[in-house]
Every structure is written in C-alpha cells, then in structure tokens.
Amino acid sequence: MTEPADLVILNGRIFDGRVRTQDTAVAVAGDRIVRIGSDEHVRDLVADGTSVIDAAGGLIHPGFVDAHVHAVFAGVERLSLDLTPAQTVEETLDLIRAGAQRAGSEWLTGGGWSHELFPSPTRQTLDAIVPDRPVALSDAGHHTLWVNSKALELAGVDRDTPQPHNGHIHRDADGDPTGYLNETASELVGRVIPPATDDEMHAGLLNAQQYLWSLGVTGWHEAILGEFNGKADCTPAYLRAIADRSLKSLTSGALWVPRGLTLEAVPALVTRFIELREDNRMLGFDTSTAKAMIDGVPHGETAALLEPYCNHSDDGFAGELHFDEETIRAFVTQLDAAGFALHLHIMGDRGIRVALGAIEAARAANGSGSRHHIAHLSMVQPDDARRFGPLGITANIQGLWAAPDPFVVDLIGEERMQHGYPFRTMADSGADLAMGSDWPVSPADPWLAIHVTVNRWAPLPPGVPASPAAAGAQPPTLDAEHQSLTLEQSLAAYTSGSAELVLDRPGRVRVGERADLAIASVDPFALPPERIHSVRTATTIVGGEVVFEA
Template sequence: MSETADLIITGGRIFDGRVRTSDTAVAVRGNKIVRIGTDTEMFELRGQDTRVLDAAGGLIHPGFVDAHIHAASAGAERLSIDLTPATTVDETLDLIRAAAERSDAEWLTGGGWSHDLFPLPTRHQLDAIESDRPVVLSDAGHHTLWVNSRALDIAGLDRHTPDPHNGMIYRDDDGDPIGYLNETATELVGRFVPPASTEEIHAGILNAQGYLWSLGVTGWHEAILGDYNSQADCTPGYVRAIADGTLRSDVSGALWIPPGLTAPDVPKLVARFAELRRRNAAAGFATSTAKAMIDGVPHGGTAALLEPYCNHSHDGSTGGLHFTEDAVRAFVTQLDAAGFALHLHVMGDRGIRVALDAIEEARATNGTGPRHHIAHLSMVHPQDARRFGPLGVTANIQGLWAAPDAFAATMIGEERMLQGYPFRTMADAGADLAMGSDWPVSSADPWLAIHVTVNRWSPEPIPESSGERAGSVDTLDAEHQSLTLTQALGAYTSGSTSLVLGRPGRVQVGERADLAVATTDPFGLEPSAIATVRNAATVVRGELVFVRE
C-alpha cells in the first residue's frame, strides 16, 4: 500500500506553471508534491491524518513568487505609519494624526502617501499635526520624502543648502525648503533618521510574510539589501528569521549598488559583494544578485529619457542617470564576470538603452553568464524592447503599472505614455518574463497585476486628487501589448521562481509543495473579471499556512 499523503487538494483545475491541465487534484507528503491527477486518484492516498482541502472549482497553481519587492520595509511600514490605505487627503492626514497621538517615538516615520493626492506636499501640513518631533514620510514610490520643519532643522536644510546631484530640494518663492525632497536629496534628511533595529526589521519581515501568504505569495526577491535612504540594511533581519525558522517562505535578495559609484571603485565593490554573498550563503540566504537604480522615475522628472519631458516645470530636461555610462558598463561587466545577476531599476527609455548596451558589452567580454533582469519597463524604445530576448535579459514586469496614468501623461505626453510597458513586443522577441509588485510602492496582490497585464486598465478607482490632473485617458494599446492570462500567470509563478529562486516553480511530482488555490478558475472568466479572483489558500513547504474564511 502506498504511503498516505499529508495534504490533498481536490475539486479544482491545475495550472502547472506553464499551462492549465485537465488534472483536478494534487497530493502532498512532507514538503513535496507526490501525486497529481483526478480526485479519485488522490483519495487513494488519504489516511487517518490526511488533511483534505476542497478547491471548490478554483485554480490550483504554483505559489506566486514576487520578483521585485521591498517586503522588509513594507512590513515595517505596516507596523508604523502606513498611509497606503488612504484614498483622500483627509484620510492621509488623519492617519498621520492618529499615529502621532499614539506613538511616543522620537521620530515619526512611515510612508505610502500618494502623489495623486499630494502633488506638492509641504512641511506646513505636517507642522499642523506635529511640530515638536521630526516627521519623515516616504511616498509610495520611495523616491521622495515629505518632512516637517523639525526634520529640516535637524538636518540643517535651509535656503542656502544646494541641491545634490540627481536630487531636488523643493522650495517656496522665498527659496526656503517646503519639506518635499526627491531622489538623492532624501539622503540629506534620511541620514539623521535613527535606523531600524534588527528586532524591528525582523518583525517587519514576519508581518510581510503573513500578509503575502494571504495573497498566495510563497516566495520573493528582496530588491534592496543595504543602507538605502533612511532605511537600515534588512539583511540582519533576514538572517535572524532564517536562523530561528520563522521565515518559511523561500527568499533571495539583491545587494545594493549605491548611486554615484565610479568606474575605479567597481573592483572594490565586487570584492565586497563576493564576501557578502559567501557570508549570506553560509547563513542560508541567497544573495547572488546586485541591484542598481540606473535612473529615477518619470513622475518626478528623474527618469532618463531619449526626448525631453513635456511638463513645463521640467521644460527641456531629459532627466539623468544615477551613474556615468562608463560606471554602468564597468559594474555590469565585472559583476557579471563574478557570477552576479544584475537586477536593474530602469524607468526611462534612455536608461533602458544604456543598461542593454552594458549587458551586451558584458556578454561580448565574458560570454554566457547569469540571468540579468530589468525591472519596471515603463518606457522602452521599440528597437530596445526587441533586444531583451537575444541578450537573454528577463523582463521583470510590474504589471499593475501598465494601466492608464494621467499624471505620467502630464510628464511625458500621452503618446509616450500609451506606448509604455511593451510586454508583448518583448515576449514575441523571445524575452523570458517574470513578475513582481514593487510593494509597498504598489499593491502586492498578484491577481490585480495580472488583471492589468491582460486588460491594460486598472480595476481600482483613481484616488481623489488635490491637484490638477491630465485629461481622461481611457485606453492603452491592449491589442498588441497585453499578455495572455497564461503568459501573465506563468510569469508570476514559474517565471519568477526560476529567475530569483533558481528552481522550476511548477506543479509537478517531486517539486517543492509551494502552492496557492484561487477562489475561482480565471480561465473560465471573461478577462475583464480577472480582478475578482482572490486567493483562497496557500501552502508553503507542504504546510497549509493560509485559508480564507
């Protein structure tokens, strides 16, 4: 008689990571999948202690793996001042006020505020809530800070403080800082914020893990390991969570390349990263990836473009790179030779071209190497979109962003906005696909991202705005840039798992039992209804860790 299963999931349809199959059930023993087939075949493995979960017609699929996420900081924000739930100006200010009233911390920190609601936030708004203690709040994109007067005073910022390279201190008509800082200017205040302790980071990681399980996310790639803005390096928190067994999801991470690195300093950085990789691997934490932000973001006018911005306040500007092109070529080539995969944040079309040129040079110099990936992809010239496949560069997609964006249209023009996120062009040219959320920059719910990737419109309402908005933008070029449901779901499961965790991420006998069950089978729905799908259950290493009530 065959050994019994520990867990049986029946009554569903299986997506194996690449295709939807005719199978309806899966059996798990320990942390492995031991059988796939019909309900009847699975019940042959049922024993006295076997747990049976009825999928109730839902889709059984590999657990989602988020290929670009800031889980540690997101979890910490959820435990501090979390502004992401706010949909109005008043709701945002009320959340800050409530946090100030309940907290006795010397510094009030958090983030998640929306540029749609606060296109130009000021210190005066925060001073009205808290003037005695410094307040430092990151935007949802984590490229800007909103601070009060006390924080500016502590940092010594005044009308005489010059803007740093690739950063801006926004000022009033008299030249005084208004409390709004972007890109490298955030570091002027961020360096004074007390760093989170390992205990706080550990708590944030576990908070994030529980939340991600509720969404069917069983693993992820932490996109920044290192000191970044006002955030402490989260590596010690991960090492502790691995050591004490509380981190049960499969996680890898990317070592942070600070902006402004020069070509002569690259050999020293490579040597340091090699030692960190060795040390982290000994602790059970895979960090064979290096992360760099090649440019900024279109919303702040800091993404590097081939043609100028349209917004009058950035008239004639094409943004800028966070490194010289020589430095980009140097660190890409040398890290590639040392076996590091490059995880590159790029938002502008010029930034994409510089990144691809550097990878092409590394391939010519070193031959076949690690799987590099470029995240975000908001602006890609058509010629460059077709280079991903031949160069072996994975498109690391943040699908939720591929919806109409009226604010972006004011910055880069509607035509360029409509041509953004060219997923189909990249896929048709042979690019491998992975998906991630960039949470807490945007929602961590994979089904929302998949909906937008397939439909090219957002199911979520646009938040109330306190500033001028661009005219209505109703459609994107969905006919030739959307992905199929199979492509999108595959990217968020086996595509991401293969890229950042180095294993197949499939529903197959012998594979690790990291699984999720959806509330319905999306393949039986109209594409416009994909956003109604929710996660019903999550299995990590063979253990049922979440069941929707």
C-alpha cells in the same frame, strides 16, 4: 503499498506553472508533491490522518513568487505609519494625526502617500499636525520624502543647501525648502533618521510574510539589501529569521549598488559583494544578485529620458542617470564576470538604452553569463524592447503599472506613455518574463497585477465609485491591442517565471517538487477577462504546510 498523503486537494483545476491542465487534484507528503491527477486517482492517498481541502472549483497553482519586493520595509511600515489605505487628502491627514498620537520614538516615520492627492506637499501641512517632533514620510513610490520643519532643521537643510545630483529640494517663492524632497535630495534627511532596529526589521519581515501568504505569495526576492535612503540594511532580519526558522518561505535578495558609485570604486565593490555573497550563502541566504537604480522615476522628473520632459521644452531637461555611462558599463561587466545577476531599476527610455548597451558589452566580454533582469520598463522604445530576447534579459514586470497614468502623461506625453510596458514585444523577442509588485510602492496582490497585464487598465481601488459616465464603458487602456499578455503568460510569469529567475527553482506543480501552492477562489480561466481582478486567494501552502486559509 503506497503511503498515504499528509494533504490532499480535490475538486480544483490545475495550472502547472506553464499551462492549465485537465487535472483536478494534488497530493502532498511532507514538503513534496507526490501525486497529480483526477479526484478519483488522488483520493486513493487519503487516510485517517490526511487533511483534505475542497478547492470548490478554484484554480490550484504554484504559489506566486514576487520577483521585486521590499518585504522588510513594507512590514516595518505596516507596523508603524502606513498611509496606503487613504483615498483622500483628509484620510491621509487623519492617519498622520493618529500616528502622531501613538507613543513611539522621537521621529514619526512611515509612508505610502499619493502624489495624486498631494502633488506638491508642504512642511506647513505637517507642522500643523506635528510641530515639535520630526516627521518624514515616503511617498507611495518611495523615491520622495515629505518632511516637516523640524526634520529639515535636524538635517541642516535650508535655503543655502545645494541641489544634489539627480535630486531636487523643492523651494517656495522665498527660496526656502517646502519639505518636498525628490530622489537623492531625500537622503539629506534620510541620513539623520534613526534606522529601524534589528528587532523592528525582524518583526517587519514576519509581518510581511503573513500578509504575502494571504495573497498566495509563497516566495520572493528582496530588491535592496544594504543601507538605502536612511533605511538600515535588512540582511540581518533575513539571517535571523532563517536561523530561527520563522522564515518559512523561500527567498533571495539583491546586494545594493549605491547611487553615485564612481568608476574607481567598482573593483572594491565587486570584491565586497563576492565576500557578502559567500557569507550569506553559508547561512542559507542567496544573495547572488546585485541591484542598481540606473535612474529615478517620472513622477519626480528623475527618470532619464531620450527627449525632454513636456514642461521642459525650453531648457531641454530630460532627467539624469544615477551613474555616468562608463561606470554603468564597468560595474555591469565586472559583476557579470563575477557571476552576479544584475537586477536593474530603470524607468526612462534613455536609462533602458544605456543599460542594454552595458549588458551587451558584458555579454561580449564574458559570454552568456547570469540571467540579468530589468524591472519596471515604464518607457521603452520599440527597437530596444526587441533587444531583450537576443541579449537574454528577463523582463521583471510590475504589471499593475501597465495602465494609463494621468499624472505621468502630463510629464512625458501620450506618445511616450504608449511606448511603456511593452510586455508582448519583449515576449515575442524571446525574452523570459517574471513578475513582481515592488510592494510597498504598489499593492502586492498578484491578481490585480495579472488583471492589468491582460486588460491594460487598472480596476478602481475598493470604495472608490466609478463616475456615472464611466459606468459600463470600456476604460482607457495602454495599447491593449499590441501589448497585453494572455492570462496563461501572466500566470506563468508570476509563478514559474519568477521562481526560475530569483529562486533557481522550477516553480511548477509537478511530482517531486516542493509543495508551495495556492488555491484561487475561482478558476480565472472561466471568467471574462474584465473580472480577473475579483479573484482572491483561498488557501496558501508553503513547504506542504497550510499557512493561510481565507
């Protein structure tokens, strides 16, 4: 006799992690999928104690797996001062005022402000709101700090402070710091900011987990484990949540390779990483990935380019790498030999070329090795995009970014922007695809990112009206003709592609697999492509347990 199911989902349409099938129903017992088929076939497993969910025609799919996220940082930020909801200058300043009025620690910290609203933020703006307490606010990209005078004073940053390597202290006409710090310059203040406590990080992780569940995200990869830019190592938060079983989602994390690592220090770093990997594995946390930022970001002119930035045609400035090329080749080869997967942040086309050369050298020295992945892919020359497949490199896509960016185009020009995010070229080269949000750098909603990978234009944020001229018009796209992905490719990347890469699991709707599932509000395959962004998550299931219902 067949045992009844604990949970049955009916009246949907199944995407199995690779393709959309004809099946409409799923049965779950414990934490496993036990039957897939038609409503009639699966309804046989319904008994008195079975929970039944009507998918109402929505898509039943594997839970999304975010292959690049900063969940703990995002959760802590959500519980402190989150500026991401602001759509105007005044809304941003109002949130800062409200944050300053709340009781808390000596420092006022948070983040999420927009470069489009504040292209050149100043300490005086923050001084007018918080004159007697240090303030440090990360931009939405979390590569820049906006600080007030008190924060600069406590950090000892003044007109005589030298510019750090691949960082920039912005100064006014008199030579004094403006309070706008890019890349490694932000660490000058970051090192004096009191880091979040273990309790704050644990609370942030659980807050992030709840929020990600509301978006259908059932697992993820924490992209930085280690001290970074004044933020404490969040590994203890994961180990605590795993031990007390409050972390129900499957997760993994990447050990942080600090910027500025020298060639001589590489062997010691590899030895230390091997020890950490084993220690964490014994406690149930997979940290078999190493994360390095090869360069910075175009917004701060810290991404490493092959040709100068548009406003530096006279002096030839094209950004810098965070490490010298010999060191990059050394740590990539040695970590690869030690069995680590490399997770590389790269935004500039020179950074891409250097990293591809390093991985090629590692493959020649060590064999096929681990599944390395490169995230962001903002600027990639066509010939380099075609190297991903032959080198066995996974494209770790932040799909929401693959749309025209007026701020960046002024820095790099239209032609180089059109070389950005060449997802289809990589896929055609044989590269595997995974997807992630880089939250809190950008929104964590997978359906928004999938919309952009299919359409190559980004929908306006809620509450922002389209201009009359744009009403009904096709928005500008980023090479949609040649680089858009299909809905099927995009969904596969954000489900099974990411699960295979960062969780070492199939991420499929199949009998015997763990029941990490999500139900969409509609079947996106039945929508016109321009409406994909309207899809929402109706229900999320983690290990057979319903953890979110809209």
